[in-house]
Amino acid sequence: MAKVGDESTHDFYAEARARFKQRITLSNKRSAMFAEAGCGCDGCECALPQVEGAEIDLPxxxxxxxxxxxxxxxxxxxxxxxxxxxxxxxxxxxxxxxxxxxxxxxxxxxxxxxxxxxxxxxxxxxTEVDLDLSESLQGQQGEALKIFAQKVRDHKLPMKPVKAEYNHDGSRLTFYFSSNGRVDFRQLVRDLASWFRCRIELRQIGPRDEARLIGSLGKCGRPLCCSTWLPQFADVTMTMAKNQDISHNPMKNSGACGKLLCCLSYEDAFYREVRRSLPRLGQIVTTERGPGYVHALNLLRESVTVRLDAGEDIECSVADLIIVKGERVNAPQGRRQPRRDTTR
Structure with missing residues (x-):
């Protein structure tokens, strides 16, 4: 390693400073270019420089x-x-x-x-032959699943059969199952192959895929999104439930798979945007009827409930409030602490 003060070290830091200055220069030019575009976006053709003969021909x-x-x-x-x-x-x-x-x-x-x-x-x-054969094989999938379940019991394996699926010509039969851990099913595959006389595939799936394959009705009364139109499972976190002030009770925010509802992600962007526009709970504000603090957030109505110093609760929009710097930490004696939204 070069010591401090060596010529190689000096050249290294000089090159680093030069690269940093170049990035700053390019960043300033890029910002100016977007400002001249006038559309305010960051990626349309308006923000790109028009250079004659510089069109990109993508295959x-x-x-x-x-x-x-x-x-x-x-x-x-x-x-x-x-x-x-x-x-x-x-x-x-x-x-x-x-x-x-x-x-x-x-x-x-x-x-x-x-x-x-x-x-x-x-x-x-x-062709019609292909469709007739495929439809006939689909009618045999239920019986194949029963045989698969019997073979699983015979081999005493910790597996839960979920679904059997033929391909269009019957040359391949896929069995879906769920299990809490890894399962050694090599002997089971050989037994199934000798019974069905075709290529056998066993696929272990999780709770979400199990609900998608079986199908059911959601809490809304409609068929599950994952089994009808959802192309891939959404990334759902407990933070999304908190943003929407949904109860942490798993019976209320879990779907048929036992995981968090996928639909929590559908409106998460709206709730996050509304929360940014509203004052925080406990924020001291001034209204036309006097001072108070934010007691609850009404996210769907995009308003807040203010508890006045006189003890009365009123609902106000953000435009009707004057936010005072500082946040209420402890409510005075005889007053409840600020509560979260109860719109759901």
Missing amino acids: ELQVTGVRFRDSSRTYYFAPGAHELSAGDRVVVETERGSDIGVVVIAPHQVAAATLEGELKPIVRVA
């Missing part, structure tokens, strides 16, 4: 969106020479073999850089 590919049964996620495939439209059933090549899906997005051009992984081809448009 494009023709893709079509396909969705499989029991899945709300859309996968992209290469349509090839097939003329497809939304609603057509097609046989596609996947990482797990061929399967039947429904076209939900007609063929169109997209930038190749936006695609992830290898683009698999669409083999053909599904």
